[in-house]
Amino acid sequence: MGIVLGDNRYGKAEIRMVHVARSGAHELADLNVSVALAGDLAGTHLRGDNSNVLPTDTQKNTVYAFAAERGVGEIEDFALRLARHFVSSQPAIARAWVAIEEYPWRRLGPHSFARDGGSVRTARAVVDGDSEWVLSGVRELVLMNTTNSEFHGYVVDRYTTLPPTTDRILATEVSAAWRHGGTTVDFGQSYVDAVARMTDAFVGTYSLALQQTLYAMGGAVLADAGIVEARLVLPNKHHFLVDTAPFGLDNPAAVYHADDRPYGRIEGTVTREDTVDAPLAWDGYAL
Ligand SMILES: O=c1[nH]c(=O)c2[nH]c(=O)[nH]c2[nH]1
Numbered sequence: 001m002g003i004v005l006g007d008n009r010y011g012k013a014e015i016r017m018v019h020v021a022r023s024g025a026h027e028l029a030d031l032n033v034s035v036a037l038a039g040d041l042a043g044t045h046l047r048g049d050n051s052n053v054l055p056t057d058t059q060k061n062t063v064y065a066f067a068a069e070r071g072v073g074e075i076e077d078f079a080l081r082l083a084r085h086f087v088s089s090q091p092a093i094a095r096a097w098v099a100i101e102e103y104p105w106r107r108l109g110p111h112s113f114a115r116d117g118g119s120v121r122t123a124r125a126v127v128d129g130d131s132e133w134v135l136s137g138v139r140e141l142v143l144m145n146t147t148n149s150e151f152h153g154y155v156v157d158r159y160t161t162l163p164p165t166t167d168r169i170l171a172t173e174v175s176a177a178w179r180h181g182g183t184t185v186d187f188g189q190s191y192v193d194a195v196a197r198m199t200d201a202f203v204g205t206y207s208l209a210l211q212q213t214l215y216a217m218g219g220a221v222l223a224d225a226g227i228v229e230a231r232l233v234l235p236n237k238h239h240f241l242v243d244t245a246p247f248g249l250d251n252p253a254a255v256y257h258a259d260d261r262p263y264g265r266i267e268g269t270v271t272r273e274d275t276v277d278a279p280l281a282w283d284g285y286a287l
Helices: 042-047 057-072 075-089 188-205 212-223
Strands: 015-021 027-039 094-103 103-111 113-114 119-127 132-145 170-180 227-238 239-241 256-258 262-270
Touching: 015 057, 027 057, 027 075, 027 188, 057 075, 075 094, 075 132, 075 188, 132 188, 170 212, 188 212, 212 227, 212 262, 227 239
Parallel strands: none
Antiparallel strands: 015 027, 027 094, 094 119, 103 113, 119 132, 132 170, 170 227, 227 262, 239 256
């Protein structure tokens, strides 16, 4: 029976780089950069012929060198520069994926910062020959509505114990990513707007299901005409009312147990009607 080499890619993962821009008040970029390359790499797999292999160590150095030469700027632009470089400078490399996470720091002074507990900004640039895609995203965006959430009308079978509710806590930790229609975008402003619109949609939706809230949040991201597709993963962070009757106490929707597992996991994609799918942009992307 013959054995055939299938899809493969390789690269340096999780390059933790901190860049300090020192003109005026210092600017901090705290990044986690991952590179993956694909192309004519059969030789290394089949024979250990590394003549087409740009070492992952060199890829790491390239990330540092690009930051040293021109700074970082918006993470989408930095990812694009890197992905274009690997494809254009390496004849054997046909495709590059560069993913970046940016950790938030709050300014305390001209050269002082506190690591923020807030959400992580993400970006991914994918270059395949002449085709390019850019994704932006957010994760660890934790949101809660303490009312305006109901859940009822669902299927009831012999295993159902969940009571219907007309008033519950709705809480989630948003992981979302969205695809831009182009590559020339003010990514910083676009990110701020997308997160604000998504958050407003969570706050403003009277929810009959987290699925309904997801669709509203995805649609809010697509209110930006430059964004063509949004994918969201919303864990339903269940809050169960504690039974205080054994203590002779009322619990009028005040004391909850915040359960961490198991959780409902609601996933969805929202696209413009006329959008062409971009499977390579999302290939291997885990929200
Ligand atoms: O918003 C919800 N969607 C569900 O699909 C679901 N299932 C469940 O048990 N609780 C909820 N809540």
